[in-house]
């Protein structure tokens with residue numbers, strides 16, 4: 001059993017306006033967590049995704065559309081939260097490409113589990129538009145790549161970012177072989193994620209209340225979300241690993257601690273070993289308090305790395 005880390009220097013070169021929470025220091029703190037505790041792990045560089053990988057989720061013309069937005073110098077806003085500057089396109093393409101490489105590594109048997117340390121995040125990007133700090137829907141791109149290139153039929157994305165993964169949900173909405181399970185604070189950005197949003201029976205949302213912490217979130221996964229995922233018999237587990245449900249996060253009001261992310265990851269690993277031959281691809285999403293992000297990533301990787 002093994003864990004591989006995938007990242008790239010380009011993830012520190014996606015610029016954002018001063019004061020923006022999704023800033024380059026985030027990835028530097030994640031790298032510090034990896035250097036401090038996980039320097040023994042194999043590390044690979046994230047390649048840029050090709051158009052075919054992106055088009056499976058976003059359509060043939062989306063990459064051209066995003067590439068045309070990239071400014072020469074200053075920053076531009078694609079929506080009130082989502083910006084591009086010099087370096088953003090490369091970072092976005094490597095975030096998507098790193099997710100694809102993570103699938104390849106796991107499916108080829110080079111590793112049992114892979115963690116992609118990337119920014120920008122991906123789970124808010126919808127099939128036809130960038131949104132909420134996200135340019136490309138990395139988790140959905142990874143799932144579709146696993147089906148197109150590795151012969152899988154059923155893939156599940158498990159999303160414990162504090163915000164609802166509207167982009168992944170939209171990409172999976174009417175495909176019963178793709179399962180999406182999410183815990184998230186509600187009401188909160190982006191506004192979706194009600195329990196009544198069920199797709200074709202493949203979408204499982206567990207909205208949490210302001211103030212809920214590890215006990216409530218882990219109970220939602222143990223009692224509701226993981227049994228639904230287990231019943232779907234996914235052949236690969238993809239985690240949208242956001243750490244902004246931490247108590248110290250400035251963007252939300254849940255009260256998880258770093259050790260809760262460890263315990264939740266252990267539960268997900270057990271499910272993966274039961275139904276998906278242990279295959280896990282974990283993709284970094286949010287987490288905006290730098291110390292909490294570092295501690296939570298350390299906890300998550302500890303659970304993924306343990307033999």
Ligand SMILES: [Zn+2]
Pocket residue numbers: 161162163242244285286287
């Ligand atoms: Zn988030």
